[in-house]
Amino acid sequence: xxxxxxPTEMTATEGAIVQINCTYQTSxxxxxxxxxxxxxxxxxxxxxxxxxxxxxxxxFSSFLSRSKGYSYLLLKxxxxxxxxxxxxxxxxxxxxxxxxxxxGTSLIVHP
Amino acid sequence: NAGVMQNPRHLxxxxxxxxxxxxxxxxxxxxxxxxxxxxxxxxxxxVYLQKxxxxxxxxMPKERFSAExxxxxxxxxxxxxxxxxxxxxxxxxxxxxxxxxxxxQFFGPGTRLTVL
Numbered sequence: 001x002x003x004x005x006x007p008t009e010m011t012a013t014e015g016a017i018v019q020i021n022c023t024y025q026t027s028x029x030x031x032x033x034x035x036x037x038x039x040x041x042x043x044x045x046x047x048x049x050x051x052x053x054x055x056x057x058x059x060f061s062s063f064l065s066r067s068k069g070y071s072y073l074l075l076k077x078x079x080x081x082x083x084x085x086x087x088x089x090x091x092x093x094x095x096x097x098x099x100x101x102x103x104g105t106s107l108i109v110h111p
Numbered sequence: 112n113a114g115v116m117q118n119p120r121h122l123x124x125x126x127x128x129x130x131x132x133x134x135x136x137x138x139x140x141x142x143x144x145x146x147x148x149x150x151x152x153x154x155x156x157x158v159y160l161q162k163x164x165x166x167x168x169x170x171m172p173k174e175r176f177s178a179e180x181x182x183x184x185x186x187x188x189x190x191x192x193x194x195x196x197x198x199x200x201x202x203x204x205x206x207x208x209x210x211x212x213x214x215x216q217f218f219g220p221g222t223r224l225t226v227l
Contacts, residue, residue: 004153033215042115042202042218043154087153098144098167099216103153 002026004102006088011108012078020073020086020105028093034062034073035087037104043087046073075107083109113138115205115219116185123225124193132188132222136205143186144204144216145171145178154202160186193226200224 003025012018024032031050035043047055049064049071061074073086085106089099116135124130136143141162146154156170160180171178175193180186190197200223204216 035218042220044218045215048215089154098156098159100156101146101154103151 002090002092002100004088004090004100006086006102006105008103009106009108011110014078014080014109014111016078017074017076018078018107020075020088020107022071022073022088022102024069024071024088024090024102026069026090026092026100029066030091030093032062032064032071032091033087033089033099034060034071035089037085037087039084046086078109080109080111083107115140115203115217117201117203117219117222119222120220121223121225123227125227126194127192130190130193130197130224130226132190132201132203132224133185134188134203134205134219135185136203137217140205140207140217142206143180144206145186145188146202146204148200148202148221157188190224193224195226198224198226 005023033048034046036046037043047062049055049062052064052066054061054063059076064071085104087104088102091099115137118133143160145157147157148154158171158178159167163182175191177189200221202221203219206216
């Protein structure tokens, strides 16, 4: 089976750095995604990790450790518009490429 | 290049009625996925389709729910005899028609179904 855990909610201050963790237990591993979802809107793609290490993309970075079943999303220089839900999704084994989504972490950025 | 389109954006139905949700994938995409999202919950996979074929419907309830992706036209998620528990946001995603590599999914804006 697939199990993905993320904190339910986090708060941070504008301009700060925040790290959102995701742990997973899946049948096989075929990549991990992070999506951002603002309230009432569609999820939008942020990052994809399939190998261990850090992927940096502007203010956002994503890290993966396959041996530990662990990933984090790092957001730097937080802005108010970063207040959103952040979804961790993992593709397990199999050829259908269907990811399993965590419940998401609701990030609240305050002034 | 238009993104994934879904309509209607909001749908209100009374118990027992039918709900039809439509999804037009991005141009050039032939893989469509339907997800359901309840408040405070993650996206739950329902069904994966390619043109004229259902590839994986393991997440779809056996009764009242059906999906299709015809050769021409949008993908349709159909819910018959809706109940209050069907109230949720239904998201459609599409991915490029390519083998291997990353099949990143692009999401539509969702249809919010409310059953009275």
